[in-house]
Amino acid sequence: MADFTRADLDALLREADDVLHRATEASRRIDAPRLTPDTRGAVALGETCHLLPPGAVTWPAGFYSSVELDRLPNSWGRIRQYLAAAAVLTSLRSQAEGAAPGLLGRLFGGARLAQARTAATDLQARLYDHSFRALDLDIRTYLDIAGQADQLQSRGVHLHPGSHGTPEHLLAAARERVGKALGASGRTLHQHDATRQADVLSRARALAADPHSEPALRQQAERLLTALTAERAEILLRQLPVDALRTATNERLRFAGLEDIGVFTVADVLAMPTGRLTQIQGIGATTARRLRAAAETLRQEAVGTHTTGIGDTPTRAATGLVRLLAQFDQINVLDEIQRARRRRILAYAEKVPATGGLWDVLADPGSPEWREFSDDIDWAQVNPDILAPARPVSLSGDTWADYLSRPAHYQALLATLLDLEVEGGDDLAADVLERIRALRLDRTHLTDLHLRGYQSFGARFTLVQEKVILGDDMGLGKTVQALAAAAHLYAEGRRHTLVVCPASVMTNWERESRRFTDLPVYRAHGTDRVDAVRAWEETGGICLLTYDGARTTQLRHPDFVVVDEAHMIKNPSTGRTKAVRRFIDAASHALLLSGTPLENRVQEFATLVGFVAPDLLTTGMSTMQAADFRRHIAPAYLRRNQADVLDELPERLEQTDWIDLTPADHRHYAEAVRAGNFMAMRRAAMTTPKAVPAKLERIREIVEEAAEADRRVLIFTYFLDVLDRLEEELGDRVVGRLSGQVSPAARQELIDDLAAAPAGSALIAQITAGGTGLNIQAASVVILVEPQVKPSIEAQAIARAHRMGQTSTVLVHRLIGDDTVDERMVEMLAGKTQLFDAYARPSESAQVDDAVDVTEGQLAEAIIRAERERLGFSGPEAAAGPSPDGR
Known part of the structure; x- marks a missing residue:
């Protein structure tokens, strides 16, 4: 130390x-x-790409x-x-x-x-x-x-x-x-000049803040849909009797005497103060609270049943929503690819700072998110109008009436606005999907047609795959998908489209083609068939040909062949099949349409697949599991069900079936016109003697389609002799007949019989007897054989199947004889129908005030005069009124 x-x-x-x-x-x-x-300052574009602005x-x-x-x-x-x-x-x-x-x-x-x-x-x-x-x-x-x-x-x-x-x-x-x-270890880091990006994102933010823009309309639409759901819940609660609360509480809730204080429905319970409920003998504070709690539970369930279906009741929210969609219709000029790009850019603007300078980008080599982001920004720079401020629009006319005349158009606008479009085609290979989505559909020759997302996809699927089968469920618009593909090919220079269809739907094809495209349309049927074909060969456009015409008509090779009701060529040995097959082989594109689920019949379906994609046929197809079979044929077969693609889950799909009368029908109808007999004119298209009327042939087809789709049918007519004809011609399909002579007890038995009957069964009814007071939810297909003088009668008839308790979408077919009293009635009653919709339909009562209906005598007189003049008859014009039994 x-x-x-x-x-x-x-x-x-x-x-x-x-x-x-x-x-x-x-x-x-x-x-x-x-x-x-x-x-935290980094911005994720997806799983494979991050943006790092300065200071991130x-x-x-x-x-x-x-x-x-x-x-x-x-x-x-x-x-x-x-x-x-x-x-x-x-x-x-x-x-x-x-x-x-x-x-x-x-x-x-x-x-x-x-x-x-x-x-x-x-x-x-x-x-x-x-x-x-x-x-x-x-x-x-x-x-x-x-x-x-x-x-x-x-x-x-x-x-x-x-x-x-x-x-x-x-x-x-x-x-x-x-x-x-x-x-993101291992990703490539590179620098990116964000100058153009900042400009695009700034304009996108300005557009999002514009009160007239699509984003603003989307927010308003969402609010109106919420209000519409609340309105529907209120209507439902006003229809539910108080006894529904017993069911909701498993019969544990006992009460009586509520009617004495004006409480009849669940809505009344919610509106009544608890203290007022306790004034009823036997209802104490606890029971009153439980009553209101049970009613509130039902209200919450009703509000929770959200749908994007606009419906047919002009409530405040419904009419507001329709008006908003009419505004959107005027500013919506984008196709599905442009719309998707703009929505992505608007989404970028919400999370990516609109600043310039050098940014760092951390991305996988070939990152799809980075490539898409860069492409979108470049596209917006080249197309500045896409992000331009929305122009204010003014609306004229009755938008609700316009909606009622074309509800599918407005429903499609709503799906587009809310970005609810669904494509289908999940079984397709990734490269095929990419090519379909990358194809821009040329809409130059389309008119008054707003395609749903799945409809545009179907048309592009046809164009990319060239020869395919479209098997969409009934009511999903297979015709417009075919027309969209035809219009695209026409714009590309492939101008000759041939439609082969049953004679019963030829008029429908003609009207739809003229309504939704500006292409020339030629009807190669009857005495003018040869002239129509020659004109088509010279000018191009759409040529409509029946299956019989396909066997006997010589024409040039078409560019595009559409085969409607393609199950009619499932037998390869028939003359019609061989003739159609020649057209398909000669064309560059072919589309076979069928609303029946043919994939459940492997052998028949294989025949159709062989027409469009023979390479897909294999020896083991008949033993494949259903899912494997669908995946195997996916390159040539597209089928979407209503529940898969209609986000609004519509409760009712209505379509007008224009019927082209046969020569025998025309002669029979002309006799009624000559006699000036209004009622005979109205039923002539179903009572042609010694021949099968065209309307009856169409009814047979609808019933067969219903059988394939596991549905039952309800057929309405005003006339007893038409019921006779239906009963005779449909045979075992008819489970019963409702008329004024059938007692209430017997009517219910017939309804029960329909519920127990196999798919494709039909209940036929005189519309004045079966159109009111009955619940026929077993039927989900409704056929109105002829238009009625009173719109209220038709509405009440449809309501027999389309009401609470109906679990299936109701398909309504209105049969209208082309260029007959039917068409005149539709034209003359259009204004009265709008009045009915505006005033009568909001009523809670099933009874409709007939004061809004046109006088039958006036209608008959005007129509007889017009028809006699059109057919060249002269002399006294007398309108015969209906006989007491409607015969």
Whole structure:
């Protein structure tokens, strides 16, 4: 143990303090949280791409120094060793402070002095130990390197080389640390000039804030749909009797006497104060609370049943929504690809800062998100009008009446506005899907047609795959998909489309073609067939040909063949099948349409597949599981069900079936017109003697389709002799006949019989007898054989099947004889129907005020006069009124 002078001890303590200071600095280095950088300013475009605007990353202090120390061999181990040694020095240094006392300290220091000198001696030995001095030298070096790194980091952390002079190893470490922070290790980091991007995003934000823009209309539509749901819930609760609360509580709730205070429905319970309920004898506070709680539960369930169907009741929310959609219709000029791009850009604008400068992009090689983002920005720069402010629009006319005349158009607008479009085609290969989605449908020759997303997809599927089968469920618009494909091909120069269809739907095809396209339409049927074909061959357009006509007509090779009701060529040995097959083989594109689920009949379906995609036929097809079979034929077969693609889940789909009368029908009808007999004119198209009327043929087809789709049919007519004809011609399909002569008890038995009958069964009814007071939810297909003088009668007839408890979509077919009394009635009653919809339909009562209906005598007189003039008859015009039994 040595004596220490004051100077020696002070020097020793200073050296110990230097070591301890270095230890503190080293401890800060090793104890500093080695966290990944804060990347909350980064923007994720998806799983494979992140955008890093300037300042997006906040770096932890000491990042560069930790990288530099990582590069030195065993640096962190040496620092820990140094810290362990320094921990001992701290105690020794404290004890050694008294090792060089003054005179009195030396005289009286005793044991304390000895202990201090021992500590000082030990401290000196440790500080001057050769290995410790080497360790201390390393730590000095480490701290010097770390200090330089800190100074470099103070000027900013960089990810790319530049004038800042940051070494490559620090750049690489920063890139690697950012990748880890974003869960994207291994991705490529590159710089991107965000100048154009900032301009596009700024314009997108301005558009989103525009009160006339699509985003603003979308928000309003969502609010109106919520209000519409609440209105429907209120209507439902007003229809539910109080007894429904017993059912809702499993009969545990007992009450009586509510009718005495005017409580008849669940809505009344909700509107009645609890205190008023307790005034009823036997209803205490507890029962009253339970009553209201049960009613509130039903209300919540009703509100929770959300649908995007607009419906047919002109409530405040419904009419407001229709008016808004009419506005959207005027500003909606984008196709599905443009619309998808703009919506993506609007979504980018919500999360990507609209700032310029150099941005960093961390993305997988070939990242689809980055490629899509870049393409969208470039597209918006080239097409500035896409993000231009929306123009205010003014509406004229009755938008609700317009909606009622074309509800599918408005429903499609709503699906587009809310971005609810569904494509279908889930079984298609990824490359096929990509080609379909990339194809821009040329709409140059389409008119008054807003395609649903799945309809556009169906048309593009046809164009990409060239020869296919479209098997969409009934009511999904297979015709318009075919017309959209035809219009696209026409714009490309392939101008000759041939439609082969049953004679019963030829008029429908003609009307739809003229309504939704501006293409020339030629009806190659009857005596003018040859002339129509020649004109089509010269000018192009759409040529309509029956199956019989296909066998007997010579024509040029078409570019596009559409085969409607394609199951009619399932037998390859028939003449019609061979004739149609020749057209299909000669065309560049072919589309076979069928609403029946043919995939359940492998052999028949294989025949049709062989027409369009023979390469898909294999020897083992008949033994395939259904799911495997669908995937196997997916390149040539597309089928969507209503529940899959109609997000609004419409409760009712109505279509007008225009019927082209046969020559025998025309002669029979002309006799009725000549006689001036209004009622005979109305039923002539169903009572042609010694021949099958065209309307009856169409009814047979609808019934067969219903059988295939597992549905039952309800057929309404005003006339008893038409019921006779239906009963005779449909035979075993008819489970019963409703007329005024059938008692109420017997009527219910017939309804029960229909519910128990197989698919394709029909209940026929006189509309004045079966149109009111009955619940016939077993039927989900309704046929109105002829238009009625009173719109209320038709509405009430449809309501027999379309009402609470109906679980299936109701398909309504209105049979209208082309160029007959039917068409005249539809035209003349159009205005009265609008009145009925505006005033009568909102009524809660099933009874409709007939004051809005046109007078039958006036209608009959006007129609007879018009028809006699059209057919060239002259002489007295007398309108015969209906006989009491409707015959």
